[in-house]
Amino acid sequence: MNVMAKAEKKISSAFIYFFGSFGGILFGYDIGVMTGALPFLQADWHLENAATLVGWITSAVMFGAIFGGALAGQLSDKFGRRKMILMSAIVFMVFSVLSGVSPDMGEASAYYLIIVRALLGLAVGAASALVPAYMSEMAPANARGRLSGLNQTMIVSGMLLSYIVDFLLKDLPGEWAWRLMLGLAAVPALILFLGVLRLPESPRFLINHGDEAGARQVLTYIRKDTSEIDQELKSIKETAAQESQANKKASWSTLFNGKYRYLVIAGVGVAAFQQFQGANAIFYYIPLIVEKATGQAAASNLMWPIIQGIILVAGSLVYMWIAEKFNRRTLLMLGGTVMGLSFILPAILNWIMPNMNPMTIVVFLCIYVAFYSFTWAPLTWVLVGEIFPLAIRGRASGLASSFNWIGSWLVGLVFPIMTASMSQEAVFAIFGVICILGVLFIKTRVPETRGHTLEEIEAQGTKHASK
Template structure:
């Protein structure tokens, strides 16, 4: 026991935050890796004309993630954040390897891979929920605001890493290329597992289980001031008490009562719009998009995902610089408007000039990704973290996450089906209209949260509910 205590005391806060962030890299890698693997998989299994199967193979991970996040959240309250992150990493390793060794059995192979990737999605959803929660519970209060931006940077860095790996493996024989791309997703998961083995459990979870001595010890590893430790322990106890009382008084129906309805609709709506705006259509299918636009083989267009990845990383750094300089609503509306125009204008230009350079659509997609990267991508989760009152925070955050994953899954599933049945410009124009609807939604239904305390934000929702009750025609 003393040996363990000494080992834990050597753990620096930088080590803890690095492996918290590393979960984002793992999550991002799996989002991006199918982008390069898909063209080779299609050719190897002759799926060029099987749009629905391609959609299911691509989106299966997101389908599993819908359930993985919710399941992991409940289990982590019973077994602890650290143990569930370790379990998620193991599941990730196992099913990444099983994806890479998929048997070649004709059409049955596609169904095997869909099932395996759904199970892999359980780990993806769990990691996306557990790692930020663990980090927020370990970090000092003054650093929590920056963690959302840091987590987004790590996710897009993981995506960029997967794009680079895909590019480096593209000259291998087709069968080996896609198998190694998918199988190598096990490497960051293994690194995460080994890193988390050295991490202590969250002090919040330890206090919930009544182990105040161990919670104090863990805080002593990452807080230097004893008075700060005492103050934080008292704060955690008070918050836990309030949450227990809130959970006893609330149910799912409470979310849509007059008092909370405004804020729940705002938070869940933003989370849903983030995905239905079509970003993942670009991230998953950019080589196929370029192929359809230019006629070049998708497997020869793997430089484009790297371009998108660099834009995402730079955009996430821009967000960290501007996050506290502009209102949330302003950034969301400006970003959504430019994103919408980036999707709609190629269709308009193509209609006016049928001989339009086919690469025009790719240029506009880069503009879309740039504005998405420092507006809707990070701000969605900043706003979701701020907007829900304590009494409903757990349920409402879970609902927002589920709608976000449902949107991600549906976009990944239907995009290849849509592009197989209509012009590519028309498909993106539809997503562009959704972007504009998102701007209207933010303007009319979302309160400003920057510079407001959580109590002030909750009061906005309460007051809005009173106004609606007294003026039902509004």
Template sequence: MNVMAKAEKKISSAFIYFFGSFGGILFGYDIGVMTGALPFLQADWHLENAASLVGWITSAVMFGAIFGGALAGQLSDKFGRRKMILMSAIVFMVFSVLSGVSPDMGEASAYYLIIVRMLLGLAVGAASALVPAYMSEMAPAKARGRLSGLNQTMIVSGMLLSYVVDFLLKDLPGEWAWRLMLGLAAVPALILFLGVLRLPESPRFLLRKGDEAQARKVLSYIRKNPADIDQELASIKETAKEERQANQKTSWSTLFSGKYRYLVIAGVGVAAFQQFQGANAIFYYIPLIVQKATGQAASSNLMWPIVQGIILVIGSLVYMWIADKFNRRTLLMVGGAVMGLSFILPAVINWVMPNMNPMTIVVFLCIYVAFYSFTWAPLTWVLVGEIFPLAIRGRASGLASSFNWIGSWLVGLIFPIMTASMPQEAVFAIFGIICILGVIFVKTCVPETRGHTLEEIEDQGTNRGRVKASNPEN
């Protein structure tokens, strides 16, 4: 025990926060890596005309993530955040390698890769849920507000890293290129595993298990003021007590009772719109989009994902600068409106000017990514974290996350099918209309959370429920 304590005490808060951030890099790398691998995989396995298989291979990770996040949340309450992050890293490593060594068995290879990537998705969903939760429980209260922006920055940095790796490997023989791109995802997973091995367990989990002495010891490693430790322990105990009482009094049906329905619809709706607006269609398929627009081979267009990645990183930094200067609703509505127009205008221009430069659509996609990166991308999870009352927070947050992953999976699945049957401009115009519907949804259904306490936000939902109850025709 003394050896463990000495080993743990050497761990700095910077080390803990770095590996919390590194979890975001791992998540982002896997989101982005298929962008560059897909053109080579299509050519190697002759899948150019197999839109549904391409959609399933790309979206299989998101399908697995739908279940991975929910499963990891429940298991982490039983076994601890740290152990489940370690387990997720192992699963990630194993199935990344298995993706890279996929056997070449004709059409059966595609089904093998789909299944392997679904299992990989369990780890992706788990990491996306566990790492921010662990970080929020380790960080001091004054730093938690910045963690959402920092986590988003690390995710898009991971995406940019994967785009750069894809670009560097593009001149390898086709079969080796996509296999190395997918297999190298095991490297950041290994780094995460080795780093988390040295981390202590979350004080909140330790207290929940009745180990107050160890929780105090862990807090002593990352808090400088002993008085802060006593105050934080008391706060954690009180919050845990309130959550136990809330969980005993609530069920899934409670989410849609008159008192909470307004806030649940708002939070889950924003999480769903974030994905159904089509951002992942760009992130997963930008080389194929450029190929269809210009006729150039997708494998020669791997600079475009890097451009998108740079825009995403810059946008995430812009968000961290403006996050507390503008209302959440204002940023979401402005961002959604510009995103919608960025999708709709190429279709309008192409209709008016049939000889439109084919790269026009790519320029508009860059505008979309820029506004998405500092509005809907980070703000969705800021709002979801603020909008749900304590009594329903666990279930409602899980529901919002599930709808977000469902949207991500469906967009990844259906985009190649849609572009195989209609012009690209028309497909993006459909996503543009969804963006505009998202703006209307925010305007009419989402309360402002910036500058309001959680209690004030809950009162908005309660008052809205009362109004609806007294005016059922509304």
């Protein structure tokens, strides 16, 4: 056994799972950090009446992530999950710093920041794709559900961390506050890089590249029962062979043939609805939402993102507790219904009572976030991971991820444009209608996956194709 192997042998499984999922912190931090930075940035660069530029600056990360996720998936199959997570951390560090040192050149500054944040988005998209893949390949089968919940908890914890950092920096001079908020994203990226340096490559990748001895070695220090390692190695090799055959036979047209169309539409539709329901409008713009509702300066409303972050973290823990106690469809329909009503009711109340307390809409937004946090936020990716048959899983999962990022980008882009031309209550009512449409989609187009084997789920697609 060489020195590297001895060093790796000492790594605890807790260390591996913690840093394996730590990429979620980066993902969450960059989703949340612009929430607090934006009011200061707007004031510093005089962008209060530049809704389109504000939308692009905010959403540029998601635009880059559309391509980062797809690119990382391809490259990680060639170079390994671990190396690509390290590369993502480096890209994240570099472009976080470049965001913080944006030159002040008038309108050209905004275009500079849009480009830099789009490149940063490559790392965000890569982390969102690589972390779940690495975790699923490292975790024992009976722990994958809980570790999926751990990844969601890491993401929302990253969001909460960014909200707290924003709050702590809010009393700095405006031109320094937003720069430090954006630049400090490099710190968790550095922590991730140093942690992942000590992590091993996943056994699945090693098997796919002919290194069975290396895969066995990794399994010896992440599995408590070493007597089952031979069986797990055999299972990994069989699955890898099946997927290799499936990938040779599958094409993009395969996704939409009669046998698979029902399941592809279901999985991609859920991923798209998760974003088009408007959650990220709250996460990106809550200080500006409160400012428009109350007239108080957005920079003085940075406690509200922290409240939203606490709700998100609490909801992710609730999900880990109830995940296997309720059907996926039941939770998604419950969550979508309450979310929709939380958006629609303020518009109705404002129409009935024009002098309604303006903070009412913020209370309803908190209710929305609470139900989103333990239903659509985690369950979308649980369902996407379960619903696609082996023969199309790679392409279908990539398509679902792309639609999710496109939805995230569009919501971030158009929300400030929409609120510049209509009332917030009307904008959220539109999102509320989309939530209700999402519930109808779940009820009519999405099969239940909890407790069903992949073969049983695939049989439902075949059944629908024959109708």
